[in-house]
Amino acid sequence: MFLLNVASCMLIILITCVVSGESILCDTCTCKNSIINCTENGLMDILDLWDHSDVLKDATLMHFDDNGIVHVKQLPPSKVRYLSLRKNKINKIDEMAFINLKLLLELDLSYNSLTAESLNPDIFKINNEDTSRPGSLIHLRLDYNNIHSLLPHTFKELSNLVSLTLAGNPLTVIDRATSFAMSSLPMLKILNLSNTSLNELPDHLLHTPRFLEILNLSNNKFTQIPQGLDEAHALQRLDFSSNPIKNIFFPKMASLKVLHLSHMPELNNIGPRAFSLLNVLEEFHCTHNNKLKSIDPTAFSYKLNDGLESELWPQIIKLDLSYNALGYLDSRLLSRWDTLEELNLQGNKWICDCVNQWLVSTLAPMVESRHPEFLNDFT
Structure with missing residues (x-):
């Protein structure tokens, strides 16, 4: 009888401890499902x-x-x-x-x-x-x-x-x-x-992680594009925003589809063939670059070694050039503007003259039919 009572007491104590422990936890913290x-x-x-x-x-x-x-x-x-x-x-x-x-x-x-x-x-x-x-x-x-x-x-x-x-x-x-x-x-x-x-990357840093798809190098102190990026053969998305780079030229990145170059404090122009080795690029996000005044019409295009010097462009489907200091946009920058799924040009300093006439007569109606909000202050 005594042993039974002792066992019963121990069981009660054990149950009390467990319940007490759970109560302390869930009184202190939030417990919901798992x-x-x-x-x-x-x-x-x-x-x-x-x-x-x-x-x-x-x-x-x-x-x-x-x-x-x-x-x-x-x-x-x-x-x-x-x-x-x-x-x-x-x-x-x-x-x-x-x-x-x-x-x-x-x-x-x-x-x-x-x-x-x-x-x-x-x-x-x-x-x-x-x-x-x-x-x-x-x-x-x-x-x-x-x-x-x-x-x-x-x-x-x-x-x-x-x-x-x-x-x-x-x-x-x-x-x-x-x-x-x-x-x-x-x-x-x-x-x-x-x-x-x-402010730099070792040349072969990206060689071993051969499945690397997304790389964020934003908000650093790079003054030039690291050539070691060409080791990232599987890289699909790169954010290089907020770096003090003046001159842009990217090495060959055979798989890169998405590129971010925003909030670049020293970027004032994008020169010829800057992205000519990014042949499968689909999205280009280049926004809030207060000094960016011009983009060369050949920035994206590349020439084939076919003896005819045929020119090709990547099939860009999303282009965001908002809130820069752009005055002109050349129609030759892309081969097919009508295949764009998203285009944002607002917040720039567009100059109203004959050179930009195509923006009003051709591009604006195209954008208005899909994303009229992107034409705010685009007049």
Whole structure:
């Protein structure tokens, strides 16, 4: 009888602890279905909640943003697929901190105080049961930390990584160690290096990630287009906005379809054949360039080596030249204006004379039938 009572008491205590743990978690955080949101709750240690709650074990999305977390310790097993620790004060992550999160696909560590030394390669180790199988992590955000460079083997456990964001870190240059770290990501498709104070790229940086499709180099200090871009054979989208470049000429980029060149403070003209090696370009976004006054009519066209000097153009379907200082637009800039799906010319300083007559008689009616809003102040 005594043993039965003791057992009953222990069961009651156990049930009470579990219920209490769940109550503390969901009173402190927002719990909905498989989503746990612990944003702005003054947390110093994730384990203060994790240790006492079964709810966390089954959650697939977890947000611990805007807290006071400094040190990330090894987390218990969970089914989480997305874990966000952004906007904390993290400067230390234990080795194998995420090893028990075997379904983790996306990890957000942005807006913290991480350095190269903080990023021990083993912190990203996810699966320790099968050493031949790489971890599952495919998206990693390290933007807006204090990373000046990367150790060579930082990403050795991330051979499946598809997306890497390093924006807002004070890289300044990509040294040999950093270049080696990036080249160890063979499956990388998306790379964000915006706002990192770069003024050049190593020539062969983009050779190894042969599946790279999207590259963001905006808001840096480039004064010329890096010739190493021709190594990015699969690159489809490039954002090179907000760089102090005066002269534009792009190397051959056989797969590039979308190009952004906006908010360029020193760009005053786009010269002959500037984009002549971008033969499959479909979208050109060139806006808010306050000094851009002219675009050469041959900027996009290229000549065939057929003995006849035949001229060809890429099939541009989206052209945005809004809010520049353009006075003239040559009809020869594109071969087919009638195939454009989007065209935005507003916010320029168009000159009303015979040279621009085609804009009024031919182009304006075409645009008006599709996007009349793009003709605001176009008179």
